[in-house]
Amino acid sequence: MYRQLFYLLTPLSLALIAVLSIFWLPALWLLIIWLPLALIGLHDLRCPTNVLNNYPVIGHLRYMLEFVRPELRQYFFESETSGRPFSREKRNLINARADGGSDTSPFGTIRDVEAPGYNFSGHSIQPGEVSEENRRIVVGGPQCRRPYNASRLNISAMSFGSLSGSAVEAMNQGARMGGFAHDTGEGAISPYHEKHGGDLIWELGTAYFGCRTKEGRFDPDTFRDKAQGDQVKMIEIKISQGAKPSHGGLLPAAKVNEEIAQTRQIEAGQDCPSPASHPEFSNPREMLEFVTRLRELSDGKPVGIKLCIGKRSEFLSICRAMVETGTLVDFITVDGAEGGTGAAPQEFSDSLGAYIDEALPFVDNALRGTGLRQHIRLIASGKVALGYDMVVKTALGADMCNAARAFMFAVGCIQARRCHTNRCPTGVTTQDPKRARAVHVPTKAERVRQYHKATLDSFAALTGAMGLSRFEDLSAEHIQHRSEYAPSQPASRFSWPALSDGQLLGR
Secondary structure, eight states, X not given: OHHHHHHHHHHHHHHHHHHHHHHOGGGGGGHHHHHHHHHHHHHHHTOSOHHHHHSXXXXXXXXXXXXXXXXXIIIIIOOTTTOSSSOHHHHHHHHHHHTTOOOOOSXXXXXXXXXXXXXXXXXXXXXXXXXXGXXXXXXXXXXXXXXXXXXXXXXXXXXXXXXXXXXXXXXXHHHHHHTOOEEOOTTOOOHHHHSSOOXXXXXXXXXXXXXXXXXXXXXXXXXXXXXXXXTEEEEEEEOOOTTSTTTOEEEOGGGOOHHHHHHXXXXXXXXXXXXXXXXXXXXXXXXXXXXXXXXXXXXXXXXXXXXOXXXXXXXXXHXXXXXXXXXXXXXXXXXXXXXXXXXXXXXXXXXXXXXHHHHHHHHHHHHHHTTOGGGOEEEEESSOOSHHHHHHXXXXXXXXXXXXXXXXXXXXXXXXXXXXXXXXXXXXXXXXXXXXXXXXXXXXXXXXXXXXXXXXXXXXXXXXXXXXXXXXXXXXXXXXXXXXXXXXXXXXXXXXXXXOTTGGGTX
16 A cells, blocks of 8 residues: 555655746755655665565654664663663662762662562661771682782673773773772783783683684793783683673674784684683583693682583582592682673573572582582672672672673763674774773773772671671571562572582581
């Protein structure tokens, strides 16, 4: 019908313009509008796209509205608590803390406290006070010669390449100002990580960017030279990533400029793939040999692993290998399967891996049951944004927390979700220098510092309000979880029974 209507209206409108021009010559200016619309319609009639073929010209309105749909939804139709992956309520609170403003809200909570999934904690009529010293924790087991006194909250892994240079620089300067660590991500140590001297956790992915041979294998000499620098405090081997476990990665050629190519030791202007698994080892024992090798090359610095929990038997095999060989990692970063900053195949993010709040108790229990927990720090990396997030993660077994997207908000991210397009509207996740210059480094660095401090303040205040004076005293019994429209229960009821030290070994 609409095709026939286009066939009818096109000549009729042209005829009408011709008649009008006889009596009023300026009517010919209408051809400026008519001619493009006619050409668009003729193109649409031959277009293989179903909507445009059936609805010439007006079918484009559908695609125009679809293009701005995320923005319309975010700005006009989302409630304060319905946004994903982070609600407007959380984003506003992060931004308020990053600005050094007030984090108070009027008229009570807007959350549905009776809904399934709601977490809360009981307060004490005798509040405690968490000391300033308890906000830091030493990372480094008995085989580590140079332990690191880390903050309880640090910047999670985000690579230069995924983030713009100015965003990386702002985060690292903020980390330096606030006295906490900045994980490099697997994209290697860039000049932007080094410019302000903030503490670094160097993450080694499967492609060994920054310390690789031309064939993509590990280069020990290059690694030694960089890892022994004062700025590098810890080494993290990425086994898998929550957003895309067992998938590998790809930095598209459009993002691989000369600067990134030099940082990663790859060819400029070409797709930059990362294999799904490490070529240097293929089983837990070989992995621990690699851990020992990195610890020696880095002159005794803490070396750990990062993984998303999948098959639980595979993690137990890592624990078994540590028990049998006597070689320990210094820390384990548990990445939540709910995804993070890295763009990933949607079905990998939606359907693979364990959610962080299920993975943490399992890892903590496995380490306790094998008698290893006292030597290994556990780091939670998954949707940590606010102080109560840290309370929950610590209660479920973590010693420390890493946050990624929250620090992205601190440097200007608006959750536009265009990270993989190189057209980030705020300049945070792009290699376009014109867009990246929107990130004003000194201002954003201060926001990073203020957000970090305010979040730790909240973490300490909440813990104290529960009658505790140490973060280590938090346990799953302190978290009330509502699994259905019914009375809540302690989170410990929803996980495996807690194991005693060495219980899996028959001690």
